Amino acid sequence: MFDIGWYSTQLLLKGKLLRDPIDFASKTIVTSSIALLILIPLALIKLPLCIPITVSSFIAGLIMPFLLKDFKIK
Template sequence: MFQLGWLSAKLFFRGKLLREPMYFIQQTAIGIGAGLISLLSLAQAEIPLCIPITISSLITGGLMPFLLKDFKMK
């Protein structure tokens, strides 16, 4: 398992893992932005901070599979 992770990391840093790296960066940025907006809007409420963090993490985690459904690797 460690070898697979190491090989993937080496290919990623060489630029040979992703077919369309800009698509991956764009979709990831959209997901991060949605999570950040939800966190900042929920953090304004008078509730403990762990609740907005949990909710925004669930939103971001649920959104990423839809954003990266067309993601292709080499």
């Protein structure tokens, strides 16, 4: 399992893993921005910090499969 992860990391760093890395990066940035827009207002409320982080991470995790459903690798 470690070998598969290491091989994938090497391909990613060489630029041979993703077919369209700009599309992948833009969708990841969109999801991260949405999570950040949820995190900041929740963090400003006087709640323990673990709750806003958990909520924004959960929502980002729900959004990511829908954005990357047509994602292809080489």
